[in-house]
Amino acid sequence: MAYLLLKTRLALELPRINAALEEAEHTLPAPVQPVAHHIFNSGGKRIRPLLLVLVARLLGCQGDNVYRLAVTLEMLHAATLLHDDVIDDAATRRGRPAAHTLFDQTQTILAGDALLACGNALVADFQNTALSRSFSQATSETCAGEILEIAAQRDPELSLEQYLAIISGKTAKLISCACEMGALLAEASAQQVAAAAAFGEHIGIAFQLVDDAIDFAEEGVTGKPSFGDLREGKMTYPLRCYRQNLDSDARAHFDEQFRSAAFSPEACRAIAESVRRLGYDRSTRDFADSYLQQAEDNLMDLPDGKERTLLREMAAFVRERTK
Numbered sequence: 270m271a272y273l274l275l276k277t278r279l280a281l282e283l284p285r286i287n288a289a290l291e292e293a294e295h296t297l298p299a300p301v302q303p304v305a306h307h308i309f310n311s312g313g314k315r316i317r318p319l320l321l322v323l324v325a326r327l328l329g330c331q332g333d334n335v336y337r338l339a340v341t342l343e344m345l346h347a348a349t350l351l352h353d354d355v356i357d358d359a360a361t362r363r364g365r366p367a368a369h370t371l372f373d374q375t376q377t378i379l380a381g382d383a384l385l386a387c388g389n390a391l392v393a394d395f396q397n398t399a400l401s402r403s404f405s406q407a408t409s410e411t412c413a414g415e416i417l418e419i420a421a422q423r424d425p426e427l428s429l430e431q432y433l434a435i436i437s438g439k440t441a442k443l444i445s446c447a448c449e450m451g452a453l454l455a456e457a458s459a460q461q462v463a464a465a466a467a468f469g470e471h472i473g474i475a476f477q478l479v480d481d482a483i484d485f486a487e488e489g490v491t492g493k494p495s496f497g498d499l500r501e502g503k504m505t506y507p508l509r510c511y512r513q514n515l516d517s518d519a520r521a522h523f524d525e526q527f528r529s530a531a532f533s534p535e536a537c538r539a540i541a542e543s544v545r546r547l548g549y550d551r552s553t554r555d556f557a558d559s560y561l562q563q564a565e566d567n568l569m570d571l572p573d574g575k576e577r578t579l580l581r582e583m584a585a586f587v588r589e590r591t592k
């Protein structure tokens with residue numbers, strides 16, 4: 270069975286991660302807890318906490334305090350999701366009502382702020398300035414990535430460099446931070462900390478690239494609406510491939526429609542079908558694979574062990590996931 274070792278380890282770690290997350294939830298102010306409970310139980314994969322645990326264990330950290338640290342990343346991630354759904358006016362999150370549709374926008378935004386503050390406080394409890402610095406940098410760079418994405422909305426001429434800066438900030442930095450904090454908690458060498466952070470950065474970029482490819486898959490495969498990025502005016506890698514291969518007249522028409530959000534549902538569906546038929550979703554996965562190869566190279570600077578095998582399986586999971 271694919272990823273058997275990873276699935277087995279996740280089944281072992283997930284109850285401990287969720288228990289620590291529930292404990293952290295109870296440290297939040299009472300008015301914040303219902304919003305936090307809703308987002309924490311919206312079906313997240315817990316990839317970031319799991320990565321922190323795996324890296325810490327690989328580098329020799331044996332204590333249970335690793336779970337208290339790991340869930341701070343889930344709190345930060347949850348805060349960004351709460352804010353994102355308000356900004357995007359999203360109706361759902363992973364098939365459930367988005368928090369702001371249940372608790373109103375102001376309460377949701379403030380709950381996200383409280384999650385960030387509480388996550389910072391939990392990291393500070395470790396009395397390790399390197400951990401606090403890593404968490405703070407991840408927070409600021411994730412926000413910066415989101416700001417870049419908003420500024421780039423409906424820009425059909427977005428460069429590859431700009432696109433990579435966006436996904437590095439909004440997705441990869443938090444995954445890199447998870448791996449870096451795991452290494453820092455284990456008091457690893459500077460070289461090992463850097464290797465862990467680089468592994469997370471490359472995994473994170475690949476994760477978002479694959480996510481952008483999945484956005485053009487058929488809804489029956491993913492279980493969620495297709496071509497959401499196109500409808501929201503996000504110039505992702507597969508869409509860039511599609512646009513670049515249009516002739517000049519077709520590209521000008523595409524750009525006009527993209528800038529003005531004028532695509533009909535039928536036009537969106539036709540573009541998504543073209544992305545699949547012309548293989549631009551596969552091209553995106555191939556591009557992601559170049560980052561996953563770098564991630565696997567980074568693992569060679571970390572000790573051999575069962576967790577390193579699991580981290581390699583994580584890279585394979587990112588490469589092949591379909592939803």
